[in-house]
Amino acid sequence: MKKYVAEVFGTFWLVLGGCGSAVLAAAFPEVGIGLLGVSFAFGLTVLTMAYAIGHISGCHLNPAVSIGLWAGGRFPANQLLPYIAAQVIGGVLAGGVLYLIASGKAGFEVSAGFASNGYGAHSPGGYSMVAALITEVVMTMMFLLVILGSTDQRAPQGMAPIAIGLCLTLIHLISIPVTNTSVNPARSLGVALYVGDWALAQLWLFWVAPIVGALLGAVVYRFIGTPEN
Numbered sequence: 001m002k003k004y005v006a007e008v009f010g011t012f013w014l015v016l017g018g019c020g021s022a023v024l025a026a027a028f029p030e031v032g033i034g035l036l037g038v039s040f041a042f043g044l045t046v047l048t049m050a051y052a053i054g055h056i057s058g059c060h061l062n063p064a065v066s067i068g069l070w071a072g073g074r075f076p077a078n079q080l081l082p083y084i085a086a087q088v089i090g091g092v093l094a095g096g097v098l099y100l101i102a103s104g105k106a107g108f109e110v111s112a113g114f115a116s117n118g119y120g121a122h123s124p125g126g127y128s129m130v131a132a133l134i135t136e137v138v139m140t141m142m143f144l145l146v147i148l149g150s151t152d153q154r155a156p157q158g159m160a161p162i163a164i165g166l167c168l169t170l171i172h173l174i175s176i177p178v179t180n181t182s183v184n185p186a187r188s189l190g191v192a193l194y195v196g197d198w199a200l201a202q203l204w205l206f207w208v209a210p211i212v213g214a215l216l217g218a219v220v221y222r223f224i225g226t227p228e229n
Contacts, residue, residue, distance in 0.1 A: 003057035004086040010049040011061045011090030015190040016098055018042035019115035022180075023102050039172035042181070047165030054161065062184040063087055063207075068144040068214030072221055074151070084186075091190025099194045114191050116199040117182040117206045125177035129205065132179045136209030137216065139171045140183045144217025152225060182206040183213070 021041035025033045033041070050059045058075075060066045063084040069075035095114075102108050113122070119132035127135075146167040150160040168183075175181045182188045188206035192199035 004082050006053040006057040007060060007083055007086035008090040008093070010053050010057065010059055011087040011186050011190075012094040012097075013049055013090075014042070014045040014061045014184070015091045015094035015187050017045035018187065019094070019191050020098050020101070022115040023098060035173070035176050038176065039169045042172050043165040043167075043169030046168050047161050050161030050164060057083075059161075061087060061090075061186070062210075063186055064140055064184060064210035064214040065144065065147060067211055068140075068147070068218045071215050071218035072144070072148050074148070087186040088189060091186035092193060093190075095190040095194050098191070110195055111197070113180075114195050114199075115180065116192050116195045117180045117188045118198065118202050119179060119205065120202075122198055122202060123178060124180055127178045133205060133209050135175050135178045136182055136206065137213040139175050139181070140210040140213025141217040141220065143167055143171060143183055144214045145221055148218065148221040148225065179206070183210050185210055 018038070018041050021033060022038045025041075026035070026038050046059070046061065049061060053059050058069075060069065060083060066075060066080055066083045066087070070077055070080055099110065099114070102114070103110070116122070119127060119129045123132060143164075147160075147164055149155060150163040171183055172181045175183075185207040188203060192203050192206075
């Protein structure tokens with residue numbers, strides 16, 4: 001059970017730290033952290049948790065990552081559903097805590113977005129559904145490629161959390177304008193539940209695209225990462 005509880009707390013930290021930075025600090029008057037700050041916040045949540053719980057659960061924090069690791073031959077199938085359930089629970093709990101904090105400010109309106117992922121009219125930059133789909137698939141594919149490569153036994157030991165955290169930072173720097181960046185179904189669900197309406201209607205894309213991207217990343221790494229005879 002400890003590995004599942006670790007995934008709950010790890011995903012809780014990712015959603016609270018990443019989405020919390022977007023909701024509470026991104027546009028704070030005069031000293032807001034902006035897109036760059038939010039990107040680093042997401043990367044730092046993964047970096048810190050990788051060192052905190054990586055040795056307990058592997059620090060997946062993301063259903064797409066768990067599925068990608070399974071497809072890459074690094075994770076047993078019989079643990080997939082418990083891991084995904086734990087990640088979803090952590091994300092939803094974090095969304096709840098963030099809602100309690102954010103709603104303490106006068107004028108707060110959850111309908112404004114609450115760091116939810118979206119496309120079309122709900123994309124920060126007005127990008128289409130197709131653009132959002134391609135972005136989420138490609139970004140998650142590259143994320144899995146970095147995860148599988150940096151955790152390979154042949155890779156430099158102890159450096160994986162840094163590579164993975166910085167990769168997630170880079171992903172956010174690229175794709176926040178397109179979708180608000182998901183690459184993580186639990187992160188998307190964790191805040192969309194509190195927004196409801198359009199956020200839940202568009203949530204399907206932020207489950208399907210990251211999972212497809214993760215499977216593609218696993219296929220690519222199994223090809224290029226297999227030692228030649």
